Amino acid sequence: MKRIAFLSVLVAGLFALLPVFAGDFYINLGSQIMIAAVFALSFNLLVGYAGLTSLGQAAFLGLAAYLSAWLTTRAGLGHGSAALLSILGTILVAAGFGLIALRASGLGFLMITLALSQVLWGLAYRWVSVTNGDNGMTRLSRPQPLGISIDSAASFYWFALIVTLVSFILIAIFVRSAFGDSVTGTRDQSRRMSALGYNVWMIRWITFIYAGFWGGIAGLLYVYYNKYIHPTSLSITTSAEGILGVIAGGSGTLVGPIIGAALVTFLKNYVSSYLERWNMLLGFVFLIIVVVMPDGIVPGLHRLQAMWRARK
């Protein structure tokens, strides 16, 4: 664990140098990658470690973002208390959604999480008096953590980098802990785990809430970065991009989701600057990754490494 923390701080330190030699376009791309990475990390807790394939993680990203937007503009709260309340609200909703969705498992769980997140999406569209509907909520502001402005591209990038680093380390600690082992235990052998006296349901519920919490953190970063929020943040496309990052990078690995999220974000930005057909491309990438590379990049690399070692 110490090694992981040390390495990740080192890598983050290297990434912190980006604004020194790159222009605003790439700095902003970096910030978007950070946001997608935190979101994919939260998704991976469910999909990869708990073996619970959800298609509704966007619900927590969008919810935290909407809560923060609403609290800072309509309710007139400061950013600190708004952030705290948004995360608290997201955790509560995650707990409620978990109670419902965990009544089922497998494809049933997937369908329920999808339906629940679509309900929130529909609410964001229709409840115009609160969410401003299809126009989205505009003219939002960024917070000033410790009194430092993060309005410039570089300062926001550093802020997002720190948040991502902290998320990564805390998620790694969670996964590597004894509790994390019991989470993977419920994924691989849920019957044996309950025979050993573990409360499988409770373990899954706690993981669901923890994943919802990090989804909410990703949502805060998202709304701070865009200074704008629209119902698409809650849509199935957002969930799909997240799960694509997880699967492309390698679900159930620590670093995989970050690499996958970087890939998806890079692709999205690169393609969007040439043509408007991002959704179609997203669909094709899904098709290719699932059919050709179902394990993802990081396990693929591990396999290559093992093959190379075996040859020696």
Added chain:
Amino acid sequence: MQFWIIQSLNSLALGGLLFLLASGFSLIFGLMRIANLTHGAFFMLGAYFGASALRSYPWLNFWIAAIGSGLAVAAMGGVLERLVLRRLSEKPLGQVLVTLGISFIISDACLVVWGGDPIPVSTPALMRAPTFLFGFAFPTYRLVLVGLAVVAAVALYALLDWTRLGAMIRAGVDDMQMTRAVGIRISRLFTAVFCLGAGIAGMGGVLGGPILSAYPGLDADMLPLALIVVILGGVGSLVGAFIGSFLIGFIYTFGSALFPDLAYVILFLPMIIVIAFRPQGLFGRRPA
């Protein structure tokens, strides 16, 4: 009074459309254990096929357009099942994600081909005049739509219960290994059921046209409703899909009319109640 009666009829019409969508989804899930997220896109594709055929050839009969679109979508479903889903058998997660990916491709392709403006589908000429019953005026087409859904339900029920194909499907749902062992070609059965489900959805898209018209995002509007119907009714159950469809039809229509802001949240309530007490759905036999 007129409000309640008209909204009830609207609920029934929406319920009928939902049944056309959810019954196919439920059949496919019951037999193949695939949560086919392309189903909403099939519905939209059918609507677009019908709408553009009727726009280009105004002499074309509405019902022929509906059947033709249904067949075209069924053929696409068959191709999808044979070429893609077949490769991923035994990997339910991969299958779901692939159907999701394909639904993105279809909906974006529809946007490219048909543009962002809704394409209206005109009501068949014979049914434009309202029907007068008990002193109230009813839109004739909606009455017909409800009748069609009931006919479709009876036909599907008869297919499953009385025919050889239906017996094979039921056997496959109950015990796939044994069905295969007694010499039934499960592989062909899968393709047949997938085509059937896709075709009904595609036809439903055209039949829904005069009410909903064909527009981008129709898939994203319909799929969640179908999912909720199936979660409520229980996967693989035709009766469940039927009752769930009309239940959701009523809740959604009255919810939208009475509390337009919160219609989606009202959908949520029956789902929570059913899942809390019967996680497998009202008529489901095993947990999803």
